[in-house]
Amino acid sequence: MKATRIASLSTGLVVVVAALTGCGAKNEDTTAAGVDAGTATSIADFGGMDGLVAAAKEEGKLHVIALPPDWANYGEVIDTFSAKYGIEVESENPDASSSEEIDAVKTRKGQDRAPDVLDIGAAYALSGAQEGLFAPYKVATWDKIPDSLKAANGDWVNDYGGYISIGCDAKRIEVCPTSFADLLKPEYKGKVALNGNPNKSGSAYSGVFAAALAQGGSFDDITPGINFFGELKKVGNFNPVEATPATVQQGETPITIDWDYLNAGYAEQFADKGVDFKVIVPSDAQFASYYAQAINKDAPHPAAARLWQEFLYSPEGQNLWLKGYARPVLLPAMSADGTVDAALAAKLPEVDGEPEFPTDAQVKAAKATLSESWDAAVS
Amino acid sequence: MGRRRFLMSTVHDSRPTPSAARTRRGRGGLATIPLFAFIGFAFGLPLVAIGYAALQVKDPDTLATSFGIANLTASLQGPYRNALQSSIELSAIVAFLGVVFGTLLAYAVVASGSRRLREPVLTASGVLANFGGVPLAFTWVATLGNAGMITDLFNLTDHGWSLYSFTGLTMAYLYFAIPLMVITIVPALDGLRPQWREAAQNNGASTWQFWRHVGIPVLMPSLLGGGVLLFGAAFAAHATAAAMLGTGSTVPLITLKIAAALGGDVMVGQENVAFAMSLDMILVVALVMAIYLPLQRRSARWLA
Numbered sequence: 001m002k003a004t005r006i007a008s009l010s011t012g013l014v015v016v017v018a019a020l021t022g023c024g025a026k027n028e029d030t031t032a033a034g035v036d037a038g039t040a041t042s043i044a045d046f047g048g049m050d051g052l053v054a055a056a057k058e059e060g061k062l063h064v065i066a067l068p069p070d071w072a073n074y075g076e077v078i079d080t081f082s083a084k085y086g087i088e089v090e091s092e093n094p095d096a097s098s099s100e101e102i103d104a105v106k107t108r109k110g111q112d113r114a115p116d117v118l119d120i121g122a123a124y125a126l127s128g129a130q131e132g133l134f135a136p137y138k139v140a141t142w143d144k145i146p147d148s149l150k151a152a153n154g155d156w157v158n159d160y161g162g163y164i165s166i167g168c169d170a171k172r173i174e175v176c177p178t179s180f181a182d183l184l185k186p187e188y189k190g191k192v193a194l195n196g197n198p199n200k201s202g203s204a205y206s207g208v209f210a211a212a213l214a215q216g217g218s219f220d221d222i223t224p225g226i227n228f229f230g231e232l233k234k235v236g237n238f239n240p241v242e243a244t245p246a247t248v249q250q251g252e253t254p255i256t257i258d259w260d261y262l263n264a265g266y267a268e269q270f271a272d273k274g275v276d277f278k279v280i281v282p283s284d285a286q287f288a289s290y291y292a293q294a295i296n297k298d299a300p301h302p303a304a305a306r307l308w309q310e311f312l313y314s315p316e317g318q319n320l321w322l323k324g325y326a327r328p329v330l331l332p333a334m335s336a337d338g339t340v341d342a343a344l345a346a347k348l349p350e351v352d353g354e355p356e357f358p359t360d361a362q363v364k365a366a367k368a369t370l371s372e373s374w375d376a377a378v379s
Numbered sequence: 380m381g382r383r384r385f386l387m388s389t390v391h392d393s394r395p396t397p398s399a400a401r402t403r404r405g406r407g408g409l410a411t412i413p414l415f416a417f418i419g420f421a422f423g424l425p426l427v428a429i430g431y432a433a434l435q436v437k438d439p440d441t442l443a444t445s446f447g448i449a450n451l452t453a454s455l456q457g458p459y460r461n462a463l464q465s466s467i468e469l470s471a472i473v474a475f476l477g478v479v480f481g482t483l484l485a486y487a488v489v490a491s492g493s494r495r496l497r498e499p500v501l502t503a504s505g506v507l508a509n510f511g512g513v514p515l516a517f518t519w520v521a522t523l524g525n526a527g528m529i530t531d532l533f534n535l536t537d538h539g540w541s542l543y544s545f546t547g548l549t550m551a552y553l554y555f556a557i558p559l560m561v562i563t564i565v566p567a568l569d570g571l572r573p574q575w576r577e578a579a580q581n582n583g584a585s586t587w588q589f590w591r592h593v594g595i596p597v598l599m600p601s602l603l604g605g606g607v608l609l610f611g612a613a614f615a616a617h618a619t620a621a622a623m624l625g626t627g628s629t630v631p632l633i634t635l636k637i638a639a640a641l642g643g644d645v646m647v648g649q650e651n652v653a654f655a656m657s658l659d660m661i662l663v664v665a666l667v668m669a670i671y672l673p674l675q676r677r678s679a680r681w682l683a
Contacts, residue, residue: 098644121644190525190536197635202644233629239525240543240629251526367645375458375631379465 037302041154042138043310046303049140052310053085055303062089062304065104065115066096070245070269072160072261073324080320081311087304098124098202105133105296116305118294119159121202123367125292126360129155134294137306139313144333148357149290159312160261160326161290163281163351164203164210167243167263169254170276177255179284180214180228184235192232193239193253195262199371201242202289207257208374209358209366210287219358222366223373230377238378249275260349264325281349288355290329315339322348426661432654454655462631463659469545469632470613473552477609478602480553481560482568488561489568501565504558511555511612516622519551543623545630551619556609563608567601600675607671611664633660 035046037055046052056062062081069075069091082089092113093100098120105128108114120128128134129151136154149158166183168176173191177183183192194204212218212225232238241247243256248266256263260279267277293312299305311317318328322344334340358366433454436447453459488500522529523542530536541547571594579589595602617634624630633656640646640653 097642099647099650100642103642123645123647127647190541197639199645200639200643205645236539238629240624241520241525252520252524254526371646372457375461379461379629379631 037306038135038297038299040302040306041136042142043140043306046306049310052303052307056085056087056301056307059301059304060087061301062087062308063092063113063116063300064089064308065092065118066094066098066101067091067119068094070265071324072321072326073265076323077312077317077320080316081308084311085307087307097200102128102133105298109298112300114298114300115296116299116301117308118296119291120156120294122158122290122292122360123363125151125156125294128294133297135297135299135302135305137295137309139309141313141330141333145313145329149329156292156294157309157313158290158329159293160321160328161288161355162259162261162326163349163355164206164257164285164287165260165263165279165281165349167248167256167258167266168278168280169248169251170278171274172251172254176278176280177282178280179282180211181284183232183237183255185237186235188237188255190236190239191253191255192237193241193243193247193256195244195256195258196242197374199374202291203259203262204257205367205370206259206287206289208370210257210282210285213287214282214285219356219362220365222369226370226373226377229374233378240378245269248277249273251275259326261325261327264347264349268325279349281351286351286353286355288327289357319344429654429657429661432651433658435651437648437651450651450655451658453652454659458631459633459636459652459656462633462636463656463663465545465631466614466633467663469549469552469630470610472549473556473613474606474610476549476553477556477560478606481557481605482564482598482602484557485561485564485568489565500561504561507558508555508562510558511616512618513622515551515554516619519547519554520623523547541629543629548620548623548630551623552613552616556613559612560605560609563605564598564601567598571597603671603675607667610667614660614664 035051035055037046037059040046043049043052046055064078067074067078069078078089078091081087092115096104101115101118101120102124104115105118118128118134134155136151138154139157142150142154142157145157150156166177170176174187177185177188182188194207195201196204198204198208208225208229209222210225211228212222215224215228217224229238239253239255241252243253243258245266247253248256249270256266260281263277263279266275267279270277293309295302295305295309312321313330315330315334318330318334319339319341321328322331322341325348327348328334331340331345335345433450434446434448435444436449437444455463484500488497491497519527519542521527523535523540524530525536525542527542530540530542542551575593575597576589579593584592615634617638620630620632620635621638624632624635637653637656640649640656
């Protein structure tokens with residue numbers, strides 16, 4: 001009893017002292033080899049991979065946020081990293097959103113609980129970089145990543161992406177839809193769901209954008225997509241339930257418009273539970289988008305954060321995402337140099353041609369339109 | 380007996396007794412300091428913080444902040460105004476239906492005079508009144524959602540039923556609103572003394588006249604209080620709606636809008652508009668209270 005109390009008291013004191021000296025200690029946060037991990041911009045600053053691994057092991061921990069284990073195979077990514085380098089990964093609030101990640105970076109500045117690395121939507125990567133929240137870092141495979149998919153100075157890099165797809169519970173739906181136009185058919189009454197509110201969820205927002213492309217809109221004009229869902233609501237097919245693994249398994253969302261890697265992940269997850277979930281990239285719209293990685297400028301474990309990035313952009317990390325049906329940013333490069341796991345790549349849903357991406361200005365305009373007219377269209 | 384004495388003392392207190400009140404106030408002044416300190420800390424500070432954040436305007440391009448009312452005006456326009464309106468409508472309907480059905484149910488139980496009926500109903504009401512949030516939403520989803528048991532059994536979807544609509548949400552809210560009303564109104568119903576009714580009857584009053592001139596006026600403070608309570612509970616509810624509607628798009632609600640503005644993957648830099656919306660909510664509740672208090676005082680005078 002007494003021993004515990006003393007122990008907790010001294011822990012408390014240590015925390016207070018650490019908090020008081022926290023700011024001063026930051027500047028001397030160099031590794032045994034004399035590298036300042038917090039400002040290192042590439043592996044060369046550590047004198048190579050061994051130096052980085054040693055520095056990260058010294059820190060022993062990595063604090064991550066908003067990485068759901070059933071999203072793009074993140075569960076296995078985290079476990080593999082942790083086992084490979086003997087670094088404990090503290091995964092906090094897996095279902096957090098991008099804005100909550102950015103918020104955690106801001107409000108926990110200087111704390112040990114601040115997230116080391118971030119996996120965020122493109123808009124937040126841009127605004128975060130503008131606010132100077134990220135540490136620029138270029139992974140060893142940097143040059144193989146197309147320029148349009150990374151910040152020139154290394155503030156952020158796209159990590160994995162996918163296409164908007166239509167997932168369909170073939171046990172409950174006789175004929176699965178293969179295009180957005182199909183979704184309006186009377187047989188899908190009350191069955192077509194999104195992954196959340198497009199004003200809040202990035203995947204739902206992309207679903208509306210894809211619908212816009214299918215309905216004759218363009219990157220400059222998302223309105224046809226909003227009208228499409230308005231029509232879907234009018235004919236009674238729109239299902240306002242937010243698609244999650246649970247709703248898919250229970251049959252609450254028999255048709256879900258979502259990223260192909262999420263829908264494919266559900267299919268794999270529930271195959272042994274009697275759910276036959278089919279994933280189709282709609283024939284009338286191919287809309288792709290990437291998420292981005294960034295390192296917190298004030299990362300409490302700066303070396304581990306950089307090692308995490310090196311791991312994610314190594315063939316091993318990229319193939320793990322691929323295993324989760326996500327398309328890693330290095331997929332084309334790895335297909336070319338043969339480091340891709342061909343069996344996994346073959347399992348991806350078929351798409352024709354190269355994906356195109358809207359510009360930042362187009363994204364901004366689309367979001368403004370969406371926030372203005374979405375509610376009116378579907379309520 | 381105990382309950383009856385309680386009502387009588389309430390009645391007695393509302394009678395003006397100036398001299399006693401003054402001395403009590405004089406001596407009680409010091410004793411209220413902790414109360415006001417607590418109110419200042421628990422309500423005042425957050426209010427100031429919300430007001431401050433609501434007035435901070437961030438320029439989306441330069442990220443520079445300045446003071447202004449841009450967030451407040453934004454929070455009262457377009458989709459945000461719709462959400463506020465729809466929240467108020469929903470809460471008002473839930474409050475109205477809750478008061479009507481809750482009072483009828485409570486009256487049936489009280490008038491029956493049966494202990495065997497009264498105790499289970501009151502206990503169940505106590506439990507159900509606190510049955511909100513995610514568990515409540517899941518109960519409804521499991522039974523009447525679009526893959527719910529009852530929905531599947533009777534093919535309700537083909538008949539146009541949708542839980543994820545204004546009607547569905549109203550029904551779900553009534554599930555905790557009616558029991559809440561029952562607990563609130565039973566003590567007041569107990570206070571309706573049978574003698575009053577007998578007296579009214581002896582003077583030739585009809586049942587309708589009794590309720591019109593005696594029953595309802597006496598109950599009015601409790602009915603109003605219950606209505607305000609139900610309105611507040613429905614207006615502030617977030618977890619139930621969030622779990623049930625997920626996308627929150629078929630029924631726009633102010634609480635869901637605040638959540639979307641505070642934490643999402645899509646809208647960047649809307650946090651301060653969320654604070655402005657919270658301020659709007661506080662104003663709405665203050666307005667309801669401002670209407671309620673004079674009404675309540677007026678009807679309480681009936682009792683004096």
